[in-house]
Amino acid sequence: MLLLSIDTSIRGCSVAVHENSTLLANYDLHTDRSSSSMLTTLMETAVKHAGFTLNDLDAIAVAKGPGSYTGLRVGVSSAKGLCYALDKPMIAINTLEAMALQLNAFYPGHLLCPMIDARRMEVYAAVLDAENNFVQQTQAIIMDEHSFQDLLLKHRIVFFGDGAVKCQQLLGTHPNAIFPKKESYPSAITIGELAAKAFQNEHFEDVATFEPYYLKDFMSPPPKKVSSLA
Known part of the structure:
Protein backbone atom coordinates (compact mmCIF):
# COMPACT_ATOMS: atom_id res chain seq x y z
CA MET A 1 0.00 0.00 0.00
CA LEU A 2 1.54 3.31 -1.13
CA LEU A 3 -0.01 6.55 0.13
CA LEU A 4 0.65 10.18 -0.71
CA SER A 5 -0.58 12.53 2.02
CA ILE A 6 -1.17 16.28 1.86
CA ASP A 7 -1.74 18.88 4.58
CA THR A 8 -2.36 22.55 3.75
CA SER A 9 -4.48 23.37 6.81
CA ILE A 10 -2.48 26.44 7.77
CA ARG A 11 0.31 28.44 6.13
CA GLY A 12 2.61 26.50 3.85
CA CYS A 13 2.16 22.87 2.97
CA SER A 14 3.30 19.41 4.02
CA VAL A 15 3.48 16.21 1.99
CA ALA A 16 4.47 12.66 2.93
CA VAL A 17 4.76 9.25 1.29
CA HIS A 18 4.08 6.08 3.29
CA GLU A 19 4.46 2.46 2.23
CA ASN A 20 2.57 0.06 4.50
CA SER A 21 2.59 2.68 7.30
CA THR A 22 6.37 3.24 6.95
CA LEU A 23 7.39 6.82 6.19
CA LEU A 24 9.48 7.01 3.02
CA ALA A 25 9.60 10.74 2.30
CA ASN A 26 8.39 13.99 3.83
CA TYR A 27 8.66 17.63 2.81
CA ASP A 28 7.40 20.68 4.69
CA LEU A 29 7.25 24.25 3.45
CA HIS A 30 6.50 26.85 6.13
CA THR A 31 5.61 30.07 4.37
CA ASP A 32 2.87 32.60 4.87
CA ARG A 33 1.14 31.55 1.67
CA SER A 34 0.95 28.23 -0.10
CA SER A 35 0.11 27.81 -3.76
CA SER A 36 -0.98 24.92 -5.90
CA SER A 37 2.25 25.15 -7.93
CA MET A 38 4.44 24.81 -4.82
CA LEU A 39 2.33 21.93 -3.55
CA THR A 40 2.50 20.12 -6.90
CA THR A 41 6.29 20.38 -6.90
CA LEU A 42 6.55 18.98 -3.37
CA MET A 43 4.22 16.08 -4.15
CA GLU A 44 6.12 15.07 -7.28
CA THR A 45 9.47 15.41 -5.49
CA ALA A 46 8.38 13.35 -2.48
CA VAL A 47 7.08 10.48 -4.61
CA LYS A 48 10.18 10.54 -6.83
CA HIS A 49 12.59 10.56 -3.88
CA ALA A 50 10.67 7.66 -2.32
CA GLY A 51 11.54 5.67 -5.46
CA PHE A 52 8.11 5.61 -7.09
CA THR A 53 5.96 7.41 -9.65
CA LEU A 54 2.54 8.93 -9.14
CA ASN A 55 1.00 5.98 -10.99
CA ASP A 56 2.33 3.65 -8.29
CA LEU A 57 0.17 5.28 -5.62
CA ASP A 58 -2.74 3.33 -4.15
CA ALA A 59 -4.51 6.36 -2.67
CA ILE A 60 -4.18 10.06 -1.91
CA ALA A 61 -4.90 11.35 1.59
CA VAL A 62 -5.64 14.95 2.48
CA ALA A 63 -6.24 16.96 5.64
CA LYS A 64 -9.90 17.91 5.40
CA GLY A 65 -9.83 20.65 8.04
CA PRO A 66 -10.52 22.64 10.02
CA GLY A 67 -8.02 25.31 9.11
CA SER A 68 -7.36 28.09 6.64
CA TYR A 69 -10.16 28.41 4.10
CA THR A 70 -7.73 29.09 1.25
CA GLY A 71 -5.24 26.46 2.38
CA LEU A 72 -7.85 23.72 2.67
CA ARG A 73 -9.25 24.59 -0.73
CA VAL A 74 -5.79 24.30 -2.32
CA GLY A 75 -5.05 20.96 -0.65
CA VAL A 76 -8.40 19.35 -1.41
CA SER A 77 -8.41 20.61 -4.99
CA SER A 78 -4.93 19.17 -5.54
CA ALA A 79 -5.93 15.84 -4.00
CA LYS A 80 -9.06 15.68 -6.15
CA GLY A 81 -7.09 16.48 -9.28
CA LEU A 82 -4.67 13.64 -8.61
CA CYS A 83 -7.46 11.20 -7.82
CA TYR A 84 -9.25 12.02 -11.06
CA ALA A 85 -6.08 11.90 -13.16
CA LEU A 86 -4.77 8.66 -11.65
CA ASP A 87 -8.12 7.01 -10.91
CA LYS A 88 -7.18 6.53 -7.24
CA PRO A 89 -9.35 6.71 -4.10
CA MET A 90 -9.23 9.72 -1.78
CA ILE A 91 -9.03 9.61 2.02
CA ALA A 92 -9.85 12.66 4.17
CA ILE A 93 -8.50 13.05 7.71
CA ASN A 94 -9.46 15.53 10.44
CA THR A 95 -6.57 17.98 10.86
CA LEU A 96 -6.90 18.17 14.65
CA GLU A 97 -7.03 14.39 15.02
CA ALA A 98 -3.77 14.13 13.09
CA MET A 99 -2.19 16.87 15.22
CA ALA A 100 -3.06 14.99 18.41
CA LEU A 101 -1.33 11.90 17.06
CA GLN A 102 1.94 13.86 17.00
CA LEU A 103 2.00 14.25 20.79
CA ASN A 104 -0.01 11.46 22.41
CA ALA A 105 3.02 9.20 22.91
CA PHE A 179 1.63 24.42 27.08
CA PRO A 180 4.63 22.81 25.34
CA LYS A 181 7.43 25.21 24.47
CA LYS A 182 8.01 23.63 21.07
CA GLU A 183 5.59 24.78 18.39
CA SER A 184 3.44 22.15 16.67
CA TYR A 185 2.10 22.37 13.15
CA PRO A 186 -0.25 20.13 11.15
CA SER A 187 1.79 17.52 9.31
CA ALA A 188 1.22 15.17 6.41
CA ILE A 189 3.14 12.52 8.35
CA THR A 190 0.34 11.87 10.83
CA ILE A 191 -2.26 12.39 8.10
CA GLY A 192 -0.61 9.43 6.38
CA GLU A 193 -0.53 7.32 9.55
CA LEU A 194 -4.27 7.75 10.08
CA ALA A 195 -4.95 7.35 6.35
CA ALA A 196 -3.22 3.96 6.35
CA LYS A 197 -5.80 2.69 8.83
CA ALA A 198 -8.63 4.28 6.86
CA PHE A 199 -7.37 2.60 3.69
CA GLN A 200 -7.50 -0.83 5.32
CA ASN A 201 -11.12 -0.14 6.29
CA GLU A 202 -11.91 1.30 2.82
CA HIS A 203 -13.00 4.64 4.27
CA PHE A 204 -12.87 6.51 0.98
CA GLU A 205 -14.51 9.79 -0.02
CA ASP A 206 -16.72 10.56 -3.00
CA VAL A 207 -14.25 12.65 -4.98
CA ALA A 208 -16.97 14.41 -6.96
CA THR A 209 -18.94 15.71 -3.98
CA PHE A 210 -16.33 16.03 -1.23
CA GLU A 211 -15.80 19.47 0.29
CA PRO A 212 -13.28 20.59 2.93
CA TYR A 213 -14.38 20.74 6.56
CA TYR A 214 -14.42 24.52 6.84
CA LEU A 215 -16.34 24.37 10.15
CA LYS A 216 -17.73 27.84 9.57
CA ASP A 217 -18.52 30.04 6.60
CA PHE A 218 -15.72 31.98 4.96
CA MET A 219 -15.79 35.64 5.90
CA SER A 220 -14.07 37.98 3.51
CA PRO A 221 -12.60 41.20 4.88
CA PRO A 222 -14.84 44.28 4.61
CA PRO A 223 -14.39 46.39 1.48
CA LYS A 224 -12.10 49.39 1.76
CA LYS A 225 -13.78 52.77 1.82
CA VAL A 226 -12.95 54.94 -1.14
CA SER A 227 -13.02 58.63 -0.48
CA SER A 228 -14.82 60.81 -2.98
CA LEU A 229 -13.24 63.94 -4.40
CA ALA A 230 -16.62 65.27 -5.41
Whole structure:
Protein backbone atom coordinates (compact mmCIF):
# COMPACT_ATOMS: atom_id res chain seq x y z
CA MET A 1 0.00 0.00 0.00
CA LEU A 2 1.54 3.31 -1.13
CA LEU A 3 -0.01 6.55 0.13
CA LEU A 4 0.65 10.18 -0.71
CA SER A 5 -0.58 12.53 2.02
CA ILE A 6 -1.17 16.28 1.86
CA ASP A 7 -1.74 18.88 4.58
CA THR A 8 -2.36 22.55 3.75
CA SER A 9 -4.48 23.37 6.81
CA ILE A 10 -2.48 26.44 7.77
CA ARG A 11 0.31 28.44 6.13
CA GLY A 12 2.61 26.50 3.85
CA CYS A 13 2.16 22.87 2.97
CA SER A 14 3.30 19.41 4.02
CA VAL A 15 3.48 16.21 1.99
CA ALA A 16 4.47 12.66 2.93
CA VAL A 17 4.76 9.25 1.29
CA HIS A 18 4.08 6.08 3.29
CA GLU A 19 4.46 2.46 2.23
CA ASN A 20 2.57 0.06 4.50
CA SER A 21 2.59 2.68 7.30
CA THR A 22 6.37 3.24 6.95
CA LEU A 23 7.39 6.82 6.19
CA LEU A 24 9.48 7.01 3.02
CA ALA A 25 9.60 10.74 2.30
CA ASN A 26 8.39 13.99 3.83
CA TYR A 27 8.66 17.63 2.81
CA ASP A 28 7.40 20.68 4.69
CA LEU A 29 7.25 24.25 3.45
CA HIS A 30 6.50 26.85 6.13
CA THR A 31 5.61 30.07 4.37
CA ASP A 32 2.87 32.60 4.87
CA ARG A 33 1.14 31.55 1.67
CA SER A 34 0.95 28.23 -0.10
CA SER A 35 0.11 27.81 -3.76
CA SER A 36 -0.98 24.92 -5.90
CA SER A 37 2.25 25.15 -7.93
CA MET A 38 4.44 24.81 -4.82
CA LEU A 39 2.33 21.93 -3.55
CA THR A 40 2.50 20.12 -6.90
CA THR A 41 6.29 20.38 -6.90
CA LEU A 42 6.55 18.98 -3.37
CA MET A 43 4.22 16.08 -4.15
CA GLU A 44 6.12 15.07 -7.28
CA THR A 45 9.47 15.41 -5.49
CA ALA A 46 8.38 13.35 -2.48
CA VAL A 47 7.08 10.48 -4.61
CA LYS A 48 10.18 10.54 -6.83
CA HIS A 49 12.59 10.56 -3.88
CA ALA A 50 10.67 7.66 -2.32
CA GLY A 51 11.54 5.67 -5.46
CA PHE A 52 8.11 5.61 -7.09
CA THR A 53 5.96 7.41 -9.65
CA LEU A 54 2.54 8.93 -9.14
CA ASN A 55 1.00 5.98 -10.99
CA ASP A 56 2.33 3.65 -8.29
CA LEU A 57 0.17 5.28 -5.62
CA ASP A 58 -2.74 3.33 -4.15
CA ALA A 59 -4.51 6.36 -2.67
CA ILE A 60 -4.18 10.06 -1.91
CA ALA A 61 -4.90 11.35 1.59
CA VAL A 62 -5.64 14.95 2.48
CA ALA A 63 -6.24 16.96 5.64
CA LYS A 64 -9.90 17.91 5.40
CA GLY A 65 -9.83 20.65 8.04
CA PRO A 66 -10.52 22.64 10.02
CA GLY A 67 -8.02 25.31 9.11
CA SER A 68 -7.36 28.09 6.64
CA TYR A 69 -10.16 28.41 4.10
CA THR A 70 -7.73 29.09 1.25
CA GLY A 71 -5.24 26.46 2.38
CA LEU A 72 -7.85 23.72 2.67
CA ARG A 73 -9.25 24.59 -0.73
CA VAL A 74 -5.79 24.30 -2.32
CA GLY A 75 -5.05 20.96 -0.65
CA VAL A 76 -8.40 19.35 -1.41
CA SER A 77 -8.41 20.61 -4.99
CA SER A 78 -4.93 19.17 -5.54
CA ALA A 79 -5.93 15.84 -4.00
CA LYS A 80 -9.06 15.68 -6.15
CA GLY A 81 -7.09 16.48 -9.28
CA LEU A 82 -4.67 13.64 -8.61
CA CYS A 83 -7.46 11.20 -7.82
CA TYR A 84 -9.25 12.02 -11.06
CA ALA A 85 -6.08 11.90 -13.16
CA LEU A 86 -4.77 8.66 -11.65
CA ASP A 87 -8.12 7.01 -10.91
CA LYS A 88 -7.18 6.53 -7.24
CA PRO A 89 -9.35 6.71 -4.10
CA MET A 90 -9.23 9.72 -1.78
CA ILE A 91 -9.03 9.61 2.02
CA ALA A 92 -9.85 12.66 4.17
CA ILE A 93 -8.50 13.05 7.71
CA ASN A 94 -9.46 15.53 10.44
CA THR A 95 -6.57 17.98 10.86
CA LEU A 96 -6.90 18.17 14.65
CA GLU A 97 -7.03 14.39 15.02
CA ALA A 98 -3.77 14.13 13.09
CA MET A 99 -2.19 16.87 15.22
CA ALA A 100 -3.06 14.99 18.41
CA LEU A 101 -1.33 11.90 17.06
CA GLN A 102 1.94 13.86 17.00
CA LEU A 103 2.00 14.25 20.79
CA ASN A 104 -0.01 11.46 22.41
CA ALA A 105 3.02 9.20 22.91
CA PHE A 106 4.76 11.97 24.87
CA TYR A 107 1.90 12.69 27.28
CA PRO A 108 0.46 9.38 28.54
CA GLY A 109 -2.56 9.84 30.75
CA HIS A 110 -3.15 13.40 29.53
CA LEU A 111 -5.83 14.85 27.32
CA LEU A 112 -4.66 16.61 24.17
CA CYS A 113 -6.19 19.79 22.79
CA PRO A 114 -4.82 20.75 19.36
CA MET A 115 -5.77 24.29 18.41
CA ILE A 116 -5.72 26.15 15.10
CA ASP A 117 -5.92 29.92 15.15
CA ALA A 118 -9.11 31.42 13.74
CA ARG A 119 -9.96 35.08 14.07
CA ARG A 120 -9.76 37.38 17.09
CA MET A 121 -10.14 35.17 20.21
CA GLU A 122 -11.55 32.22 18.27
CA VAL A 123 -9.84 28.87 17.72
CA TYR A 124 -10.67 25.57 16.05
CA ALA A 125 -10.15 22.93 18.71
CA ALA A 126 -10.90 19.39 19.81
CA VAL A 127 -9.97 17.30 22.85
CA LEU A 128 -8.64 13.76 22.44
CA ASP A 129 -7.36 11.16 24.87
CA ALA A 130 -4.03 9.33 24.79
CA GLU A 131 -5.51 6.70 22.43
CA ASN A 132 -6.56 9.46 20.01
CA ASN A 133 -10.26 9.09 20.75
CA PHE A 134 -12.36 12.24 20.73
CA VAL A 135 -13.39 13.46 24.19
CA GLN A 136 -14.68 16.75 22.80
CA GLN A 137 -15.55 16.99 19.13
CA THR A 138 -14.11 19.53 16.71
CA GLN A 139 -15.63 22.97 17.13
CA ALA A 140 -15.00 26.69 16.79
CA ILE A 141 -14.51 28.16 20.25
CA ILE A 142 -14.36 31.81 21.31
CA MET A 143 -11.88 31.62 24.15
CA ASP A 144 -12.57 33.15 27.57
CA GLU A 145 -11.55 32.41 31.16
CA HIS A 146 -14.26 29.75 31.47
CA SER A 147 -13.16 27.67 28.48
CA PHE A 148 -12.36 24.00 29.25
CA GLN A 149 -12.89 24.53 32.99
CA ASP A 150 -15.02 21.39 33.43
CA LEU A 151 -12.36 19.17 31.87
CA LEU A 152 -9.51 20.91 33.68
CA LEU A 153 -11.07 20.08 37.05
CA LYS A 154 -10.37 16.38 36.51
CA HIS A 155 -7.72 16.15 33.78
CA ARG A 156 -4.37 17.53 32.78
CA ILE A 157 -4.73 18.95 29.29
CA VAL A 158 -1.97 19.70 26.79
CA PHE A 159 -2.87 22.74 24.67
CA PHE A 160 -0.82 23.12 21.49
CA GLY A 161 -0.89 24.41 17.94
CA ASP A 162 -0.83 28.00 16.69
CA GLY A 163 -4.13 28.73 18.43
CA ALA A 164 -2.81 27.79 21.88
CA VAL A 165 -1.25 31.23 22.36
CA LYS A 166 -4.73 32.67 22.87
CA CYS A 167 -5.52 29.88 25.32
CA GLN A 168 -2.32 30.43 27.29
CA GLN A 169 -3.19 34.07 27.86
CA LEU A 170 -6.33 32.95 29.69
CA LEU A 171 -5.45 29.55 31.20
CA GLY A 172 -1.68 29.72 31.49
CA THR A 173 -1.72 29.75 35.31
CA HIS A 174 -4.08 26.78 35.71
CA PRO A 175 -2.20 23.86 37.33
CA ASN A 176 -3.74 21.31 34.94
CA ALA A 177 -3.09 23.29 31.76
CA ILE A 178 0.14 22.40 29.93
CA PHE A 179 1.63 24.42 27.08
CA PRO A 180 4.63 22.81 25.34
CA LYS A 181 7.43 25.21 24.47
CA LYS A 182 8.01 23.63 21.07
CA GLU A 183 5.59 24.78 18.39
CA SER A 184 3.44 22.15 16.67
CA TYR A 185 2.10 22.37 13.15
CA PRO A 186 -0.25 20.13 11.15
CA SER A 187 1.79 17.52 9.31
CA ALA A 188 1.22 15.17 6.41
CA ILE A 189 3.14 12.52 8.35
CA THR A 190 0.34 11.87 10.83
CA ILE A 191 -2.26 12.39 8.10
CA GLY A 192 -0.61 9.43 6.38
CA GLU A 193 -0.53 7.32 9.55
CA LEU A 194 -4.27 7.75 10.08
CA ALA A 195 -4.95 7.35 6.35
CA ALA A 196 -3.22 3.96 6.35
CA LYS A 197 -5.80 2.69 8.83
CA ALA A 198 -8.63 4.28 6.86
CA PHE A 199 -7.37 2.60 3.69
CA GLN A 200 -7.50 -0.83 5.32
CA ASN A 201 -11.12 -0.14 6.29
CA GLU A 202 -11.91 1.30 2.82
CA HIS A 203 -13.00 4.64 4.27
CA PHE A 204 -12.87 6.51 0.98
CA GLU A 205 -14.51 9.79 -0.02
CA ASP A 206 -16.72 10.56 -3.00
CA VAL A 207 -14.25 12.65 -4.98
CA ALA A 208 -16.97 14.41 -6.96
CA THR A 209 -18.94 15.71 -3.98
CA PHE A 210 -16.33 16.03 -1.23
CA GLU A 211 -15.80 19.47 0.29
CA PRO A 212 -13.28 20.59 2.93
CA TYR A 213 -14.38 20.74 6.56
CA TYR A 214 -14.42 24.52 6.84
CA LEU A 215 -16.34 24.37 10.15
CA LYS A 216 -17.73 27.84 9.57
CA ASP A 217 -18.52 30.04 6.60
CA PHE A 218 -15.72 31.98 4.96
CA MET A 219 -15.79 35.64 5.90
CA SER A 220 -14.07 37.98 3.51
CA PRO A 221 -12.60 41.20 4.88
CA PRO A 222 -14.84 44.28 4.61
CA PRO A 223 -14.39 46.39 1.48
CA LYS A 224 -12.10 49.39 1.76
CA LYS A 225 -13.78 52.77 1.82
CA VAL A 226 -12.95 54.94 -1.14
CA SER A 227 -13.02 58.63 -0.48
CA SER A 228 -14.82 60.81 -2.98
CA LEU A 229 -13.24 63.94 -4.40
CA ALA A 230 -16.62 65.27 -5.41
